[in-house]
Amino acid sequence: xxxxxxxxxxxxxxxxxxxxxxxxxxxxxxxxxxxxxxxxxxxxxxxxxxxxxxxxxxxxxxxxxxxxxxxxxxxxxxxxxxxxxxxxxxxxxxxxxxxxxxxxxxxxxxxxxxxxxxxxxxxxxxxxxxxxxxxxxxxxxxxxxxxxxxxxxxxxxxxxxxxxxxxxxxxxxxxxxxxxxxxxxxxxxxxxxxxxxxxxxxxxxxxxxxxxxxxxxxxxxxxxxxxx
Numbered sequence: 001x002x003x004x005x006x007x008x009x010x011x012x013x014x015x016x017x018x019x020x021x022x023x024x025x026x027x028x029x030x031x032x033x034x035x036x037x038x039x040x041x042x043x044x045x046x047x048x049x050x051x052x053x054x055x056x057x058x059x060x061x062x063x064x065x066x067x068x069x070x071x072x073x074x075x076x077x078x079x080x081x082x083x084x085x086x087x088x089x090x091x092x093x094x095x096x097x098x099x100x101x102x103x104x105x106x107x108x109x110x111x112x113x114x115x116x117x118x119x120x121x122x123x124x125x126x127x128x129x130x131x132x133x134x135x136x137x138x139x140x141x142x143x144x145x146x147x148x149x150x151x152x153x154x155x156x157x158x159x160x161x162x163x164x165x166x167x168x169x170x171x172x173x174x175x176x177x178x179x180x181x182x183x184x185x186x187x188x189x190x191x192x193x194x195x196x197x198x199x200x201x202x203x204x205x206x207x208x209x210x211x212x213x214x215x216x217x218x219x220x221x222x223x224x225x226x227x228x
Contacts, residue, residue: 002030003081006089007071009037014091019050035071037062069176076164084159090201093156101158110189112158114196115151121195147185149193152178175216182224
């Protein structure tokens with residue numbers, strides 16, 4: 001089974017379309033676990049309504065520690081699948097490639113990264129500074145560690161679930177996506193990437209702070225690399 005996990009915080013403009021697209025495109029053995037992370041804009045009510053006709057949708061409320069990493073952990077602990085795929089709730093991820101990502105896991109890889117920066121990958125309509133910082137930071141990670149992906153920071157990945165049983169994380173925000181893949185690489189897990197077209201959100205406000213979150217990514221990169 002494939003467990004698609006979607007942490008949601010105030011995404012009423014996009015979450016409905018994402019859930020409809022997932023339900024329409026995936027007919028194989030899968031589940032969608034949506035974690036409501038303290039939404040106050042009506043997102044939860046929309047998700048609750050949509051979950052009624054679709055038993056493969058599970059709506060969980062994060063009542064405890066708030067944040068992307070905590071919501072993701074709740075979803076992973078609830079997941080029944082042996083493959084975990086986090087999907088962002090802002091509509092930026094190319095969900096059509098999920099079967100290709102999962103195929104890579106079935107072929108023996110432990111993590112398949114959806115890469116915006118490899119050949120045929122693309123980042124569309126993104127703010128210039130945000131795009132430049134992301135591209136060159138990811139290149140720096142690749143150049144220093146030799147990790148086999150040019151996009152360590154993208155949360156959109158397919159993971160073998162057993163990875164999360166063996167890797168302990170400290171991150172509280174979006175930087176958890178980079179922490180997991182770096183630690184997995186240093187521990188000897190097999191990692192590959194496939195190209196993806198990522199598109200900046202069309203609705204709502206980004207929850208990613210360029211300077212605040214970039215510092216968190218840098219701190220995790222330094223601490224993880226030094227430990228190794």
